[in-house]
Amino acid sequence: MVLSRLAGVLAPPLCVSCGALAPIGRPLCIRCADTLRWLGHERASPGGVVVWAPLLYEGAARDIVAAVKFRGAVRLLENMAAQIAASAPPELLRAAHLVPVPLHPARLRRRGFNQAERLAHELGVRTGMPVLDCLERGGPGSTQVGRGRASRARATGGTFALRLGAAPPRRALLVDDVVTTGATLAACADMLRRSGSERVEAVTYARTPGR
Ligand SMILES: [Zn+2]
Structure with missing residues (x-):
């Protein structure tokens, strides 16, 4: 101190x-x-996944997200997690595993950290919820996927899979810094549900309006 x-x-x-x-x-x-524009307890479902975020993704909230990603201001993630924990609907942060949205390996190498994983960790510290980093991200345009999945892979910047040996949680709360179209969250939720998760929701620090 x-x-x-x-x-x-x-x-x-x-x-x-x-x-x-x-x-x-x-x-x-x-x-x-x-x-900052606070959103209250209202949820949205961009891309079909129910997601809650405390803030609208614009102005100063957008600057905070950018400072973490592009200037490595990882200390800000503590503040972001504290704001999520303080203003989330109480039933959201209970009885679920926090599952960070994985970063593409090439981007992880460049950035040195996955902001979603750090945010999930900070949120876990504040809520007592366990973090399960069970997803991984492959390259975009994989030749092994079908046409529908290939176009989704392009939209999300990659494909998602369960990490080798990982078991999906029964109830998952996906964590990311921001949601815009929801395509990435939808692809992650799809993977978790197909692997056996019964309930998948998401929490982010900020989201675009509507949807
Ligand atoms: Zn200022």
Whole structure:
């Protein structure tokens, strides 16, 4: 705590959206935090998977997601998980395994971490829910898949499979940083259901409006 305060004095925390001074431990300055659009308990089902997210994917929320992915600001994931845990519908974060959406191996090598896996871990710490990293992602356009699945693979940037030796959870809560079309979540949910999961829902930090 003392060390983090000292770090705050030496390198004052800056808002990831506008660069102004931010309160210590917060990703956004007060002005940008005020622009976040909270979604309440309302769920959406883009791509057919029921998903809940605390925030609309726009403006400052979009900047937070980008800072994690493209600037390696992994500390922000703690804040994102805390916001999910604090505002989720209570029945969502119970009796399920958190299953992170896997990153394509080439992208994982470039980025060095999977933001969905880190977010699931931070959410697990806050909720006591176990994390089961049971999915893996293959390359897009695999020749082994049928036509329908091949077009879905293009839409999601890859194909998904159960990791060797992994057992799918009975109830899964997929975790990703953001959902837009829902194609990736749908492909993961499809894989889990075909492997035996009875119930698959999803949680993300932000989502696009509607759907
Ligand atoms: Zn700001």
